Amino acid sequence: MARRGNSAGLVRRFALVPGGRAARVACHIHGTGRAIHMKRILLAGLLASGFFSGAGWAQEGGVWLQVEALPTLSRAEARARAYAGRFEDVSGYALGSGWYGIALGPYDPAEARRLLGELKAQGAVPGDAFIADGDAFRSRFWPAGAAARAPGASARVASDAAEPTEEAAERPVEVAAQAAPEAPTPPEETLPEARASEAALSRAERERLQVALRWAGVYDAGIDGAFGAGTRAAMAEWQRQNGFEATGVMTTRQRAALVAAYNGVLEGIGMGPVTDEAAGIAIDMPRDLVRFAEHRPPFAIYEAAGEVPAQVLLISQRGDANRLAGLYEILQTLEIIPREGPRGRNETGFVIEGAGETFTAHAEARLENGEIKGFVLVWPAGDEGRRKRVLDEMKASFVRLPGTLDPAEIAADDAQAIDLVAGLEIRQPLRERSGVFVDEAGAVATVAEAVAGCGEVAIDGIRGAEVLMQDAALGLALLRPARPVAPRGVAQFQTATPRLQDKVAVAGFPYGDALSVPALTFGRLADIRGLDGREEVSRLELRAEPGDAGGPVLDGGGAVLGLLLPGEGRADRQLPEEVALALEAGAILPALDAAGIAARTTDTPQGGTPEALTRRAAEMTALVSCWE
Template identity: 50%
Template sequence: MTGRLWTLAAALVFAGSMAAAQQAAFIQIEAQRSLSRAEDRVRDYASYLSDVNGFSLGGGWYGIALGPFPPEEAAARLRQLRAAGQIPGDSYVEEPNRYRQRFFPVGAGAVVPQSPDAPSEAQQGTGESSESAPEAPAPADETPREARASEAQLNRAEREELQIALEWAGHYQGPIDAAFGRGTRSAMSEWQSANGEEVTGILTTRQRAALIGQYNAVLEGLDLQVVEDREAGVRVAIPLGVVEKDAASSPFVRYEPTGDLPARVLLISQPGDRDTMNGLYEIMQTLEIVPEGGERSRRADGFTLTGQSGRIVSHTEARLTDGAVKGFTLIWPVGDEERRARVLDEMQQSFAPVPGRVLDPATVAEEEQAIDLVAGLRVRQPRATASGFYVDRSGAVVTALGAVEGCGRVTLDDSHEARVAAQDADLGAAVLVPVARLAPRQVAAFRMDPPRLKSEVAVSGYSFGGVLPAPTLTFGSLEDVRGLSGEENLKRLALAAEPGDAGGPVLDTGGGVLGMLLPRDAGGRQLPEQVSFAADAEALQSLVSEAGLSVGRADLGGELTPEDLTRRASDMTVLVSCWE
């Protein structure tokens, strides 16, 4: 749509601009729809920056800008202030003729750029300057009759685009139907009044150009262009002012940010059928670029994925066409919704698959291959992981409390949602209950009688998070049935555990659970590498009972073979993940 809007603007633009306007420049840093909000923000900036101005931009918008400066100085200051983090990253240099009446500093008038022949302040002081005339509505470039005649030459798309621009400016709430009825004429009158024009209800050629210019001002600096990426076989509008083509790795061609704005674009291109498309739909939902909060929809011939986190907003569209899946993803920072929505609309309007061209499935960037990457894109990772173990047949789990505190959500084995049902801060343990009932192959049987000191024990856990597909067993010995300070609910072990083992079951050689391994940093003490502690089985049983569950007790049978012990431990141990 931008291509059409800019074409319309070019066709309507009023020829000629003042030479004096080229002698100065401003740094546009913010725009607000509310004057009171703009006044608050301009005072905030003025508290630590100099040369701060507040302007009416027309169309109900108010801008905050620094200046005026010579153009070269404005560009240099823009870079300096953005690098120092004193102004927003999307600030840009703007010409003074963009600005209208000035509301800050209080009492300041409109900006009138000084031409080379204009009298200096000293000359003005001697009375050599002419008196300034009161501001009047801008003269119309066409009579109402001429304006109506030029308006009649507009095609349907151009008329709809004017209605869209009037809607954006806050003057029109009717349907976008290209019919200039009472509602559209009223909106045109409101726009003319708000912009200091003679109110006729019919926009002249110059006024139509000005309206479209205001509507497109939000896209300035983005350099939105329709690109035909022959590698992907996709044609779509891309904001080349903020992204550039980086790399291709099937099924994506990536456009990465070039400056301070962390925007990204992915082009999707993969040969295949509906199964291929459905597989891509599932895979993309595991990526960091598709946050979990958002709507998902899948159709017979395509899908849409949206997501929003505290940092980004993501939108993906893909469709099945001519034996290939083609689409795009737009990733944009949170807090810049107007520009994001406009860019997304332009991409949606311009998107078209290029027949006969598709990204080669063998296209893989070797340096980007890693277990946590898909085609160079990072897979969404949990904030923290720990081990846990099943304690009843419905899938309830005991784990380390620290692993599940402050989590947005908790999962078991990456796929089953769970909630905290009980916790004991002194013991450092928590009981998790799955949202949907599970059917574990093995559950813990707690050993309540005092074990023999120096007897062999083993801890089962996901030592390295989810890197390995199954838990590992680490062997050691029971050194004491109390903690270092005589705590009755702890057992001291001689065992070199990994951080990921925390929360896992500590077993005797018969497969009975003696307790739960605690994190090594519990209590903030630095202990020798071989020293670990476990929460006592009896204390854990009390916590599980508090959650309304019952646990089994281990019989005092003989020792299990190493293979059987490993199988038993593996079947009861679960990966616990904490997500934002």
């Protein structure tokens, strides 16, 4: 059905008084871009007369505005709750065949037509809402907690409910679902009888059957309610898989079995509606498997309630396209989002799928009217059939309500650690090292140790870098970024031989991504050979950290003398802390040339200020991260 919208202006409501005389009762609908509020105006005589009973309405010609029909009770309750927040006379009834209807009214037929036109024009109800006589309405499921009744049973109009306390409003509301009466098992049919019973299906019932066939893995075409060749083939395949004759026309009993299997996977998990007023979200979730833990903006966290390691996060924050993009990147750093899986983003939304060995995750969010809302479902691996059903229910039942989580609610406690986002653990790399940009397209030279054994490599946080060359003997690796970048600075290699005891500096990330810019460590050139006499290695007098490895060794003018090598030593022999080794520029340049990279060089030693050296180092130095 069409997406509902907000409306403003004057809308008239009409009701029948005893004896069939029409009384016009007008109320205002206030549309402020959030909710539509209707002020109740009740006449005392209406309560005493009993004309609100469905039978009385049918006799006097009273009708309802049926605004939606849903294939599950939980989804219908969620939508009824959303309508009840905007309109007064909201009712929900079972329609038969597993469907549930949401209706407004009852009203006088003539005035119902006028009211329906006004509501449609204002976008307050879906465009395919229609006038119903109530004959199809069976047991009543809404308002929640009301005694089940058909329109023909006696009913009373309740007085306005008391306002919820502030404390009660803070916690999400879970609404218990009423079980629908179990239908008798239909008799088996002949092929002509199956065709006849199929012909009596409504379009909604035919679409629901296609949805169930898709869930069963035998149908991958569109949900259109048209039983063409694709649907017939899917039916035949389902029949073959379940031991029936493959006629391509399902009997009433077969259709019931398919739908029962489709719904049966949700048994025992308490799938039902939850309204989180603070987050401004109403959604169905497996309430027997997850329970509300806390609001940690931008998330409302629902943790596992038992042995099944399921988890739900509701996403709620104000923002724009830039904030949406930032949230998309941050979510992918969390431990609860496996690294492998499809994902994508545009200006108004994103979807992230992650599949790991022990669990899978789905995250989605959309930006509407300056509010970013969505959810994350984390589910154990190996339970794909149930996960898909839960995910479908969550998607279909998701309703945006007024308001978002207040970022001021974030507590100043240990959950604000640098490796946590809103109390959730961030995925950490195997190691972080340094590198230097060597061309304008963003190629990076680093040490081979930086990329050894990595499943994925990132340059300045952008994953997917390609390892062009890795030479463990030389200790060098060359990387190409996942997409072309324009570094602020590119290395210029010094080809002149430096003098012993010249001042040098190493630019690197000794603390990984804890710092957004590289740090400089100053020292001196102790020898133009390594401790074992290697010609391509220089010895330095400075104290370096493991994260500095791969960073450029600079002369006073910012030219690159080489790359800092990882600290060398054995269990029975450790080098002094002030001793470091560097791979010289003369050994790096041939590797760059072989990779087709035209390096910049100079043979003129130059001097400069410490400030200029710091700026030059920040422009050319890259953070290299190794991930599983």
